[in-house]
Amino acid sequence: MTDTTRLDRRRFLTTASLGGAAAATGATLAAPAIAQDQPTINWRCASSFPKSLETIYGSGVELADRVREATDGRFNIQVFAAGELVPGLQAIDAATDGTVEMANSVGYYSWGKDPAFACGADLPWTFNARGKAAYNYYGGGIDSYNEFLQKHKLICFPGGNTGVQMGGWYRKQINGLADMQGLKMRIAGLAGRIVEKLGVVPQQLAGGDIYPALEKGTIDAAEWVGPYDDEKLGFQKVAPYYYYPGYWEGAPTVGMFINLDKWNELPASYQSILRTASMAVDMSTLAEYDFKNPTALKRLAQSGAQPMPFPEDVMMAGFEASREVYDELSAENAEFKRMWEAQKPFLADWFLYSQTAEYTFDTMMMIQQRNGKL
Missing domain, CATH: 3.40.190.10 (Periplasmic binding protein-like II)
Structure with a gap:
């Protein structure tokens, strides 16, 4: 879906809902009253990634686009590549101290400050991307990580995953x-x-x-x-x-690290939009890597x-x-x-479950691929 298509669809839905209301009340509204009441907010986001890595750097840009679109341009996040405001590995520090309102980074980059930062990004030999998402969104992983981040004046939402990386x-x-x-x-x-x-x-x-x-x-x-x-x-x-x-x-997770004071200043509706956009980008980034990596691996081999x-x-x-x-x-x-002890019960259950339908299906399809039947 193109940006134009997405915007046109949203305008259509807005116009249709307003038209229905006008027909019912005999009045015509120029714009949603809720949107008119929201403040204009401008944030800066320091990325840990260069623009040349358009997939992982793009997770921050996609988030900013989704938030701006959902707020009719009232909540604007400007993304800066690594080195433009601060060095890439210092992006999270910049969000902590308020140099920027937000960082698009990976928690284990702050390993030297506190090893617990790694728990929200990835721990070796634990989840794959699907298991990590299940634990984050339904197993309390996000809340557990944010409990730790409070002392660093941060709140974080997953905002991208590469899937299992190469060795x-x-x-x-x-x-x-x-x-x-x-x-x-x-x-x-x-x-x-x-x-x-x-x-x-x-x-x-x-x-x-x-x-x-x-x-x-x-x-x-x-x-x-x-x-x-x-x-x-x-x-x-x-x-x-x-x-x-x-x-x-196995499931390296890019995080949207937000200065906690700035987060608390946001209207509740903007907080909801930011959480929802982060979740969408979390899934979108993984899908993009899953689409691009197969053909890239073939080219590398060639x-x-x-x-x-x-x-x-x-x-x-x-x-x-x-x-x-x-x-x-x-x-x-x-x-x-x-945080390590909290994830262990689901980690065991996840790989127990993964051995059944999913693994069996994938294995069968891989056999068919090797036999040239796909």
């Missing part, structure tokens, strides 16, 4: 866990702490520095996002082995990338390492422990 680009083939020993890998935050237990040496690099570091051999591997976003950076030219899955990011699954011993070691880290963090951080 990254490697200069040399990984044949087993022994090949992870001493591997210098661009990976940060909670994921870095986990793979460190596998012998990996985590490196923190900005997106623009990854390619030259791989090319020169300064690093041996790098994780980014998935096929569509990775394709833009050309990693397959210098690190052809493309491993999957990125078990540290240009030299070699997609490969991680060896089983690497996968198992990664899972065990994640649980060791969660035990360590739970002993150190009460908020992390509270």
Whole structure:
């Protein structure tokens, strides 16, 4: 649906409802009285992403478009790309201190400030995107995260998911866990702490520095996002082995982090619109990645990338390492422990359920695809 179509439909619905009211009362209204009473509000949103990543950066832009449209232009959010107002990794800080009213970011970027920030974004070896959405919207995940965020003067709503990410680009083939020993890998935050237990040496690099570091051999591997976003950076030219899955990011969730004081100043109707728009963008972003990644992966393979699954011993070691880290963090951080323990019952139920109809259906369809019948 185009923006024009969406606007025309909304005008039609508004006109139709007003026409019905006018016919009933014998009066003609120029515009909805509710809309006339609402204030004009202008916000700034700092994104953690560059404009070149139009999918994930676009989640903030789509939110702003939906909010502006739903309020007849009275609630305007201007989105700034990483570096335009503040560095990308400082976007959440800017929302906390009121430099901006809002940040479009990922909670685990603030891992260094408080490890509990990661719980609202993604914990390695936990949910996939559907399970994460179910827990967030019906299992209390959003409320649990916002309880933690209050002390950081923030409230957050999910606003985008990439789905399970890829495990990254490697200069040399990984044949087993022994090949992870001493591997210098661009990976940060909670994921870095986990793979460190596998012998990996985590490196923190900005997106623009990854390619030259791989090319020169300064690093041996790098994780980014998935096929569509990775394709833009050309990693397959210098690190052809493309491993999957990125078990540290099964359901990485972009958040709309809002300064709590500014949120409380909003009229209730604007709060409702912002929550609803965030939910719509959360689903829309995942759908966009799901649509674009399949063809991007085919193009990458045609240009030299070699997609490969991680060896089983690497996968198992990664899972065990994640649980060791969660035990360590739970002993150190009460908020992390509270949020981790809260999601565990549904995590078990989700993958119990997923083994039934969904998994069986998907497996059957994958067999048909391999047999060339789709």
